[in-house]
Amino acid sequence: EPEVTQTPSHQVTQMGQEVILRCVPISNHLYFYWYRQILGQKVEFLVSFYNNEISEKSEIFDDQFSVERPDGSNFTLKIRSTKLEDSAMYFCASRAVGQGGNQPQHFGDGTRLSIL
Amino acid sequence: AQSVTQLDSQVPVFEEAPVELRCNYSSSVSVYLFWYVQYPNQGLQLLLKYLSGSTLVKGINGFEAEFNKSQTSFHLRKPSVHISDTAEYFCAVSDSAGGYNKLIFGAGTRLAVHP
Numbered sequence: 001e002p003e004v005t006q007t008p009s010h011q012v013t014q015m016g017q018e019v020i021l022r023c024v025p026i027s028n029h030l031y032f033y034w035y036r037q038i039l040g041q042k043v044e045f046l047v048s049f050y051n052n053e054i055s056e057k058s059e060i061f062d063d064q065f066s067v068e069r070p071d072g073s074n075f076t077l078k079i080r081s082t083k084l085e086d087s088a089m090y091f092c093a094s095r096a097v098g099q100g101g102n103q104p105q106h107f108g109d110g111t112r113l114s115i116l
Numbered sequence: 117a118q119s120v121t122q123l124d125s126q127v128p129v130f131e132e133a134p135v136e137l138r139c140n141y142s143s144s145v146s147v148y149l150f151w152y153v154q155y156p157n158q159g160l161q162l163l164l165k166y167l168s169g170s171t172l173v174k175g176i177n178g179f180e181a182e183f184n185k186s187q188t189s190f191h192l193r194k195p196s197v198h199i200s201d202t203a204e205y206f207c208a209v210s211d212s213a214g215g216y217n218k219l220i221f222g223a224g225t226r227l228a229v230h231p
Contacts, residue, residue, distance in 0.1 A: 004159075033218065043160070043206060043221040056218055091159060095217075102167045102212070104150060105219060107160040 002026045006092050006108035013082050014116055021077045021111045023092030032075045033093040033105060034067065036060070043091065049075065079113075087115045118143040118209045122222035130230050131199055137192040137225045139207030146212040149190040150219065151181055154204040163205070166190060167212070177201070202229045 005024045013019045025032050034046040047057040049067055066078045075094075079086055089112050093105040123138040141147065148167050152160040164175025171183040181192045190207060204224045210217040 006159075031217070035219070035221075042223045043208075043219075045218040045220065048218055058218075093160075093219075102148065104162050104165050105217075106162070107152070109157075109159040 004092055004094055004106050004108035006090075006111050008111060009109065010112045010114070012114045012116065015084055016081050019079050019082055019113065021079075021090050021092075021113070023075045023077075023094075023108055024073055025075055025092070025094030026096075026106055027073070029094035029096050029106070031055075031095045031097070031105075032067075032069070033095075034077045035091045035093065035107075036088040037091065037110075038085075038088045046077075046090075082113075082115045084115050087113060089113075118145075118147060118211065118220045120207050120209055120220055120222035122205075122207055122225050124225050125223065126226045126228065128228045128230060129197055132196045134195050135193065135197050135201075135227065137205050137207075137227065139190045139192065139222060141188050141190065141207070141209045143188075143209060143211075147209045148212050148217070149181075149183060150208045150210070151175065151179070151190075151192050152206045152208060152221075153177075154206065154224075156203075160206065163192070197227070197229045199229050199231060201227060203227060 007022045032049040037043045047061045048055045064080045089110045091110045092108045095105045096103040119142045121140045129135045150165045151163040166183045174180045207222040208219040
């Protein structure tokens with residue numbers, strides 16, 4: 001069964017550094033998402049992406065965050081200048097086109113981001 | 117705006133006993149409802165979904181859930197649990213009318229199955 005893959009599984013970065021988290025969505029999916037889960041807290045929506053542009057973003061997704069689909073297969077999340085509070089598990093998800101959005105989202109195994 | 121409340125943060129249960137994990141949601145629009153499971157050090161795996169039609173939906177691994185519109189609930193049940201069901205379970209909703217359908221998650225329920 002096709003799956004969403006995320007790399008790296010664990011990223012350790014110094015505060016203030018830029019970090020790029022990578023995701024390869026399922027090949028025929030057209031909607032892409034990033035979520036994050038701070039340790040011990042709920043999974044939170046960051047951003048959705050469709051047709052090469054952001055379709056919706058949360059308050060968390062400020063100017064320090066950006067997303068890109070650079071080559072038709074990868075979907076990346078960049079944090080420009082990381083803060084301690086960016087430490088979390090970041091999940092990528094994708095879904096197929098469906099009537100009224102009835103296709104479920106498929107998640108990767110996540111990237112654990114640790115900011116020192 | 118939607119919100120999801122999972123009433124129990126932890127549910128301990130003995131192997132082969134039945135279990136119910138509770139989920140209530142709040143929304144001003146029609147929603148789709150989902151249950152995801154997260155095993156240690158893994159991502160979120162879809163257990164089951166409610167889109168429309170029959171209010172009782174069956175998922176993988178013997179789980180089922182019942183949508184109750186009047187009580188705005190979507191409780192997850194399994195008649196007999198196994199040790200391997202030990203995991204974190206997340207209830208989630210999305211707006212059925214919108215095209216982009218972000219998921220709003222509950223805080224999760226940790227199911228601990230004991231021998």
